[in-house]
Amino acid sequence: MTLNKDLIRNVAIIAHVDHGKTTLVDGLLKQSHTFRDNQAEMQQTLIMDSMDQEHERGITITAKQTCVYYNGYKINIIDTPGHADFSGEVERTLNMADGVFLIVDAQEGPMPQTKFVLQKALELNLKPVVIINKIDKPAARIEEVKDEIESLFLELATDESQxxxxxxxxxxREGRAGKTTNLDDDLHVIFESIINDIPAPEVDSNNESAQLLVAALAADNYLGKYCIGKIFRGHLKKGQAVKILHNGEIKSGKVEKIFVYKGLGKEEVEKAIAGDIVAVTGVAEANIGDTIATGDSPEALPTIELEAPTLSIYIGPNTSPLKGREGEFTTSRQIAERLERELETNIALKIKPDGLGYKVSGRGELHLSVLIETMRREGYELEAGRPEVVYKEIDGVKCEPIESLTVGVAPEFVGAVSQELGIRKAELKSQEITTTGSTRFVYEISTAALIGLRNNLLTATKGTVIMSSIPSGYKPVDAKYKPERNGALISFETGTSTAYALDAAQARGILYIPPQVPVYQGMIVGLSNKKDDLDINVCREKQLTNMRTHASDGAIQLTPYTQLSLEQCLDFLLDDELLEVTPKSLRLRKRQLDPVKRKRENRNS
Incomplete structure (x- = not known):
């Protein structure tokens, strides 16, 4: 059967984090017989999450494309991230879709990212289909969630038809769906919805000159760079000469190979038609947002509009006394090349030189920390500074980004949450008791005050808090938020930490290092009990004498040290501190390692 645009469906799966997007795609892949019964994928979950960090964190970080066939129809599926920090992935990939499945948790209902992704989809006039997922939850509140979804559509719709x-x-999770809460045994109703509710691509297939908007990039060692996008007009052929349109510039290129998606892989074709999502090679000059076109007078498609970054962080070469010992890539040039490569695919990032290193701006702490963790795993050694807010001048007034924060917490922790957010000058917008008995707050809070909040609330609520936020605009800077934290315990010796010295040091605060690790002067080894920094010796060894006492001969009992994650380390930092990141270690340190010079600088400031 010859494929035409009426037999193609391009659908994006959008939702708040952990509402079941990738799990639904798993079911569609398995039930469309994309895999043989004996293939390993039939026993896997979260098949589309290919990055190690996606499996470890349980979230989708990058958008993925896949394709299944059902009753003669070709269905291109785009699995998008659900976390606000990766909303740049959503913005660029929605351009390839003609409709969206909005998935909403039957208990949680619409959450902040639900609103963000739906707003983007409606702005692009994509046909929405709602799936209320996880209706088997004991606390599911299906009717209330339907009303909340209706209110959300009333707020966001740009046209009455929406x-x-x-x-x-x-x-x-069970691979079941239905038109009512009495579910079928499979997902055939979802496949039928894709065919009947999602429109065929609105493209011009009669025009001979092609137009493809590049929405994503990929690469491999064999064919190099792939440009991924939907063909909006005409058709592309293997070996065809094309023009690459970028901000008014026109460059020439040639399509070497054309691939369409099939399951988790790609298959090569000689020709691709309008409406299909393809990956082409040979046009290495093209970047995300560019148009690949043919014909005598090529025309550019509208570029992809993105929200501005809200946080920035300094990333530069490691300058500590232990530099170069644990990483493969350590120089400023190597870090610059890696960041430039990241810009090609991670278009929500902005990078500019800053001293020895670079100021990297992104959508949030998670967005930036995933980049640092990725570089770390690739063998890079670097240092990072405290995350800072990206301010914006509006009508001559300095403004800061504001976020809408939703917090769900058990009744016994309401006071702790209110106190923490009060300190951070958050403005309470609404408060309600959910059907599960927990309290849900909605706050307006500055992005600056949001830094480090998650870790503090997790500690205050014994790890039970549920929180998420999305950008909600800008407002004039009122008073710069200053994080409050006790002083640091700082090593004033270089050497190896000893149990004897740490036994004495643990009375001064919380330790972040165990015995027998290398330390250097100016390295932060713990959090003090007091407000001021304290220089201590963690390398001191017990003096050997011929005196024996019953008390001193006992084994040293150290309190287990606190091992901070990458995000916790970034939250810990103050302006005069840095985080040393290597493939093997995370070390906190002062910018000025010498204690005498550091005290002099503090007095002068």
Missing amino acids: LFYPIYYAVA
Whole structure:
């Protein structure tokens, strides 16, 4: 059967984090017989999450494309991230879709990122289909969630037709869905919805000159760079000469190979038609947002508009006394080349030189920390500074980004949450008791005050808090938020930490290092009990004498040290501190390592 645009469906799966997007895609892949019954993928979950960090964190970080066939229809599926920090991935990939499946948790209902992704989809006039997932939860509140979704559409719709949307119900984990809460044994109702509710691509297939908007990039060692996007007009052929349109500039290129998606892989074709999502090679000059076109007078498609970054962080070469011992790539030039490569695919990032290193701006702490962790795993050694807010001048007034923060917490921790957010000058917008008995707050808070909040709330609520935020605009800077933290315990000796010295030091605060690790002067080894920094010796060894006492001969009992994650280390930092990141270690340190010079600088400031 010859494929035409009427037999193609391009659908994006959008939702708040952990509402079941990738799990639903798993079910669609398995039930469309994309894999043989004996293939390993049939026993896997979260098949589309290919990065190690995606499996470890349990979130989707990068958007992925896959394709399944059902009753003669070709269905291109785009799995998007659900975390606000990776909303740049959502913005660029929605351009390839003609409709969206909005998945909403039957207990949690619409959450902040639900609003963000739906708003983007409606702005692009994509046809929405709602799936209420996880209806088997004991605390599911299906009718209330339907009302909340309706209110969300009323708030965001740009056209009256967008208020009419089909609703389906599902337990994606079991691969079941239905038009009512009495679910079928499979997902055939979802496949039928894709065919009947999602429109065929609105493209011009009769025009001979092609137009493809590059929405994503990929690469391999064999064919190099792939440009991924939807063909909006005409058709592309293997070996065809093309023009690459970028900000008014026109460059020449040639399509070497064309691939379409099939399951988790790609298959090569001689020709691709309008409406299909393809990956092409041979046009290495093209970047995300560029148009690949043919014909005598090529025309550019509208570029992809992105939200501005809200946080920045300093990333530069490691300058500590232990530099070069644990990493493969350590120089400023190597770090610059890696960041430039990141810019090609991670278009929500902005990078500019800053001293020895670079100021890297992104959507949030998670967005930036994932980049640092990725570089670390690739063998890079670097140092990072405290995350800083990216300010914006509006009508001559300095403004800071504001976020809408939703916090869900058990009743016994309401006081702790209110106190922490009060200190951070957050403004309470609404408060309600959910059907599960927990309290849900909605706050307006500055992005600056949001730094480090998650870790503090996790500690205050014994790890039970549920929180998420999305950008909600800018407002004039009122008073710069200053983080409050006790002083640091700082090593004033270089050497190896000893149990004897740490036994004495643990009375001064919380230790971040165990015995027998290398330390250097100016390295932070713990958090003090007091407000001021304290220089201590963690390398001191017990003096050997011929005197024996019953008390001194006992084994030293150290309190287990606190091992901080990368995000916790970044949250810990103050302006005069840095984080040393290597493939093997995370070390906190002062910018000025010499204690005498550091005290002099503090007095002068």
